[in-house]
Amino acid sequence: MAHPDNRFHKIPMPDADVWYAPAFFTPEQSELYYNQLLEQVNWQQEHIKLFGKAVVLPRLTAWYGDKSYTYSGLKNQPQPWLPLLLNLKTQVELATNHTYNSVLLNLYQDGQSGMGWHSDxxxxxxxxxxxxxxxxxxxxxxxxxxxxNRAIKNLYLTVAPGSVVLMQGPTQHNWQHAIPKTAKPTGKRINLTFRSISG
Ligand SMILES: O=C(O)CCC(=O)C(=O)O
Ligand SMILES: [Mn+2]
Structure with a gap:
């Protein structure tokens, strides 16, 4: 099956609708955006309550957008859009034929920085x-x-700089995803998840 934007190919997964564009942005664009995001985003070290204890998240985060959101039981106000984030949002909207009103950014400092299994x-x-x-x-x-279905094997993608993973349809209902920690020497990574929040 083809995506209207030919940078995307479908990941064969049952009960899901996942597309991957390994080179959505050029290497030059990717390096520029990486440096600008590192510099311009108001990165925060968040704590969450886990079993009543304050736990430091193993990554830095930031939320930008139009709507407040609930996270770990707390209502949070997003920061107003930066021109850079609106530019990225527009490019992703045109390619995915979908509109988004918020973005969660994650900055993984090294291999010990990750994200556990979850569904959005x-x-x-x-x-x-x-x-x-x-x-x-x-x-x-x-x-x-x-x-x-435990008979279905886990699937791993190496997400390249400048890539986009598009998850839609029943994906969140049927699958979890994660960024596993790794002992391999690993540089910093920035991830942006564009979402559409109602309410
Ligand atoms: O860093 C990633 O690629 C995943 C981020 C993610 O799953 C999330 O922010 O919900
Ligand atoms: Mn997620």
């Missing part, structure tokens, strides 16, 4: 969320694991 299935994302995940900086492994 908060009610304010709707029943079938469309999420466009853009990567810059060091390549990392991006894992998928089926939620119901």
């Amino acid at each position: 299935d908060e009610p304010e994302l709707g029943a079938e969320p469309t999420i466009a995940s853009v990567s810059f900086g060091a390549p990392r492994r991006f894992g998928f694991r089926h939620k119901q």
Whole structure:
């Protein structure tokens, strides 16, 4: 099956609708955006409450957008869009034929910085969320694991700088994803997930 934007190819996964564009941006654009994001984004070290204890997230984060969002039971105000983020948002919107009103940014400092298994299935994302995940900086492994059927093998993509992973349809309902920690020497990586939040 083909995507209207020929940079994307479909990842063969049952009960999911996932597309990957390994070279959505050129290497030159990717390096420029990486440096600009590192510099311009108001990166925060967040803590979450896990079993009543304050835990430092193993990455820096930032939220930009139009709508407040609930995260770990807290209502958070996003920061107003930066021109750079609006520029990236527009390029991703045109290619994915979908509009987004917020972006979560993650800065992974090294291989010990990761993200555990989860689905992006908060009610304010709707029943079938469309999420466009853009990567810059060091390549990392991006894992998928089926939620119901243990006979289906986990699937791993190495997400390249300048790449986009598009997750839509039933993907969040049926699969989890993660950025596993790694002992390999690993440089900094920036990821942006463009989302559409209601309410
Ligand atoms: O860093 C990534 O590629 C994944 C980020 C992610 O899953 C999220 O922000 O929900
Ligand atoms: Mn996610």
